[in-house]
Amino acid sequence: MNPPYATSLEGHETSEQDYRLKEPYPPRAEFALPPITLEEHVFRHSGWSAHRRRVFAAMIAAGTGRSALHRFANCGCGAIVERSRDGDYRVKANYCRSRWCKPCAAARAAALADAIRFRLLGKTFRFLTLTLRSSATPLSDQVDRLIRSFRELRRQVIWRETVDGSIAVIELTRSNGCWHPHLHVLITGHYVDQKQLAERWHAITGDSYIVWIKKVGNAQETVNYVAAYASKGIDASVEADHDALTEAIAALKGRRLVITTGAFYGVEKEEEPNDQEPEPDHDYEPYWQPVGTLTAIVHRAKHGSVEAREILAKLRFPWKAYGEPFI
Ligand SMILES: [Zn+2]
Numbered sequence: 001m002n003p004p005y006a007t008s009l010e011g012h013e014t015s016e017q018d019y020r021l022k023e024p025y026p027p028r029a030e031f032a033l034p035p036i037t038l039e040e041h042v043f044r045h046s047g048w049s050a051h052r053r054r055v056f057a058a059m060i061a062a063g064t065g066r067s068a069l070h071r072f073a074n075c076g077c078g079a080i081v082e083r084s085r086d087g088d089y090r091v092k093a094n095y096c097r098s099r100w101c102k103p104c105a106a107a108r109a110a111a112l113a114d115a116i117r118f119r120l121l122g123k124t125f126r127f128l129t130l131t132l133r134s135s136a137t138p139l140s141d142q143v144d145r146l147i148r149s150f151r152e153l154r155r156q157v158i159w160r161e162t163v164d165g166s167i168a169v170i171e172l173t174r175s176n177g178c179w180h181p182h183l184h185v186l187i188t189g190h191y192v193d194q195k196q197l198a199e200r201w202h203a204i205t206g207d208s209y210i211v212w213i214k215k216v217g218n219a220q221e222t223v224n225y226v227a228a229y230a231s232k233g234i235d236a237s238v239e240a241d242h243d244a245l246t247e248a249i250a251a252l253k254g255r256r257l258v259i260t261t262g263a264f265y266g267v268e269k270e271e272e273p274n275d276q277e278p279e280p281d282h283d284y285e286p287y288w289q290p291v292g293t294l295t296a297i298v299h300r301a302k303h304g305s306v307e308a309r310e311i312l313a314k315l316r317f318p319w320k321a322y323g324e325p326f327i
Helices: 036-043 049-063 066-073 102-120 137-153 156-161 193-206 219-232 241-252 293-301 306-314
Strands: 077-084 091-096 125-131 162-173 179-191 209-214 257-261 288-293
Touching: 036 049, 036 077, 036 102, 036 179, 036 293, 049 066, 049 241, 066 219, 066 288, 077 293, 102 193, 102 219, 102 241, 125 137, 137 156, 137 193, 137 241, 137 257, 156 162, 162 219, 162 241, 179 219, 193 209, 288 293, 293 306
Parallel strands: none
Antiparallel strands: 077 091, 077 288, 125 179, 125 209, 162 179, 162 257
């Protein structure tokens, strides 16, 4: 793999002159963040700049609140490079944690995948997909119906007798001008008869038949897939279309994208990256010490500082570090 670190941190190699997103309103003074610098932008957002601008436009169109927009626009600002006593480097910054922000969603997906894998240890599991027949009703109503139907399915005898844990994530796709909301569900427990389950699903929804269920061959891939949708909820067919993206952002606003039961209950709450520091030692010296701002270190590197270049080479780009769970 071609390590992009040393060169792509040099601002002149980006064509992102207008990297700063134009916020429609000034931030409230008490929540104002330092504006993101070009160097911080390159570090956190190079690779999805154009998409980031499209997402931001759709967030505005979907009526996203002022402070959420401000955090999104400045995600990665105030970046400080720190060095550990063991000689590792990391970046600390202000992150927006929006599900629409690629590096933030990637971080959450990676942490959620770890938490799911931990709970799956030693268990066989199956992967189930519940769909709804396409309809022209508003997306938000379709998502409500999907969630309601799934709740009803979990009350059925066939479910209660065979499933001991489930984690369900919503995925919205679009084709031929129609939404196709579905739920991907990882289940652990006993064998479930697909035909019976499909019949129950049809009885509940009244019009939808399709249920896929299969034993999972590649656990790693499946878990990453589920975790990625738990963090964003939409696929590429939606991301590329302003109106569809706007509708998806509005329909998913304030909703959890993950439903957990039984053995998986609460796994999504472990999703926050663990940023805890080791216990302080007897010298009362913090484990991590600030080295300087990311922006200043990039500048020093550009002016020939070997030390600064070495530090940058050791820092990993956010979503590279998280293993690119996006599909
Ligand atoms: Zn972010």
